[in-house]
Amino acid sequence: MGRTRRGQGELEGQVLGALREAEGPVTAAWVRERLGGDLAYTTVVTILTRLLAKDVVARERQGRSFLWTPTADVARLAALRMRRLLDGEQDREAVLASFVTALPPGDEQVLRALLEAAGPRGPDPRPGTHADHADHDDTQV
Template sequence: MTPQHRRARRGQGELESQVLGALREADGPVTAAWVRQRLGGDLAYTTVVTILTRLLAKDVVSRERRGRSFVWTPTADVARLAALRMRRTLDGERDRVAVLTSFVTALPPGDEQVLRALLDSVESGDAAEGTPRPRGDGREH
C-alpha cells in the first residue's frame, strides 16, 4: 500500500471518543456492529470490540448480554472520558506540581476563569449543584 492510499492514523484517544460519541447518539443499547457501521464501517469489528472493552474498563460504558453477543450503553460523556485521560496522564508523571503548573500557565484567559470558578465551587461545596459554564466556548474573544 502506498503512503497516499494509507488511511490517516487516529490520534490517541480519538477512536475512544468517536465510539463513545456514537453510543451517545443511539436510541438505546446497541451492538458493536451498529457502532462499527455508525463510524463508517472502515474499522475491523474486533477493533470496535476492543475499544468498547477498554471503555468498559474505564467505567464509561456498560454492557448487557443479548443472545450470543453484547449490547453497549454509554454511562458517561466524552468530557468524562477526556477528564479520565487527563488524570491518567497526570498520574503517570513524577512531578505533579510541575505538570499542573505548566498546564495552568498555558491556559487561555477564558479557560483560566472557568478553572478558577470550578475550584471556587469545589471549595465552597457548590460543585454538587452543577458545573459553572463559560459563555460561548469558554475563551475570551
C-alpha cells in the first residue's frame, strides 16, 4: 500500500477544513488525528504555521503547545492562492482576460455580478499593473 502524496495547497485546505469543523481551539495533534493520522506531526505544525503567516488561522499558547483556530474559510485560502499567482505574472491583463474567457457561463455570470456589486474601482496603485481594481487589504475578502 502506497501513500498518496498531497500538494501543499491541498494540505492547507484539509488542515483549514479540519479546524473549521472543531468546536473551539484545538491542538496540532487534534488536527493530525482528524486528518487520519498519516501525516507527521511536524508536517501538520508546518502547515499550521504557513496558514498563520497567511493570516487564515490564529494561535494561542497553552502550556508548551499552541491551540489553533481558523480566522478564514477555505474559499479565502483559495482566493489568496489565486492572488499570489496573479501577482507573480508580468501581464496581469492577459492573465485575467484568459481566465475570464475560460470560465463556464455560470461562473462568468457570478463573476460579473460580484464585480457589479463591488462598484467602480480606481487604478491599481502597484507599479507595473494594468488591471483596474481597488487597493486590496489582504486580510479581508
